Amino acid sequence: MEQQINLLAQLAAVDAQLDELHDELGDLPQEVKKLEVALHEKVAAVEVTQKNIADLDHLRGTAHVTIQECLDKEQRLAQQQFQVKNNREFDAITREIEHLKTQRTEIEERIRTSGVREENLKTIFTQQDQELTAVREKLSEKVAELAERSGDQNDELKKYIELRLRLSGQIDDTLEAEYERIRTFHGNAAVAIKRNSCSGCYSAIPSQRIMEMKYQRDKVYTCEGCGRILFTEDVEANIDSLMADA
Numbered sequence: 001m002e003q004q005i006n007l008l009a010q011l012a013a014v015d016a017q018l019d020e021l022h023d024e025l026g027d028l029p030q031e032v033k034k035l036e037v038a039l040h041e042k043v044a045a046v047e048v049t050q051k052n053i054a055d056l057d058h059l060r061g062t063a064h065v066t067i068q069e070c071l072d073k074e075q076r077l078a079q080q081q082f083q084v085k086n087n088r089e090f091d092a093i094t095r096e097i098e099h100l101k102t103q104r105t106e107i108e109e110r111i112r113t114s115g116v117r118e119e120n121l122k123t124i125f126t127q128q129d130q131e132l133t134a135v136r137e138k139l140s141e142k143v144a145e146l147a148e149r150s151g152d153q154n155d156e157l158k159k160y161i162e163l164r165l166r167l168s169g170q171i172d173d174t175l176e177a178e179y180e181r182i183r184t185f186h187g188n189a190a191v192a193i194k195r196n197s198c199s200g201c202y203s204a205i206p207s208q209r210i211m212e213m214k215y216q217r218d219k220v221y222t223c224e225g226c227g228r229i230l231f232t233e234d235v236e237a238n239i240d241s242l243m244a245d246a
Contacts, residue, residue: 002217004175008229009237011167011179012190017239018160019187028146035139042132049125056118063111070104163242175220182228190229192237201226 077097084090168176182189191200193210203225213221213232221230231237 008190009231009235013237013239014164039135046128053121070100198223200228
């Protein structure tokens, strides 16, 4: 069990370094993800506005043809009304004529207001394009910053991960599971006793218990205050020597 406690102390030291390396990245990964979502939304908004402008251009380019087609159909249908044999046919043609007139009126109204609509759409597009450019630039900056920070620590991070795997592979499965369970509550799951106190929560440890830990190393001791695994100060957990041997 003494060897297991030593391994836990070493594992805790490695985890502390890994946590520190991850903390150096700060909120950058989350910021990059948020900016990627924002960029997608901005691109979608710009595409919608561009489509609306294109639809407006298409309307103005084809409206005169559509209006003329409606007029031609109205005239043909008006002539047919004098050739119908009953009121039902007359009413059906009348409804179709009214539909064509409504369609023609709507197109004419859209053409009449197209200038204002186009001006509004172009104003919206300009603002959206500026926002899109700003998000792109911000995302580019954050991605570069994240790549720089990650690149600086990649080799070191890889060594710590490899060392952690080697240490955890030597620890009893049940003991490792308990260590990982404690890490869900406390980043430093195994801590040394310093000045007769738990260095995790600073609760006082009775002298009798400390003596027991020093001379009875066949069991795992935990802090009654926080539940962390405890080890005495004489337990070796020198991270530099561990990395040198890695």
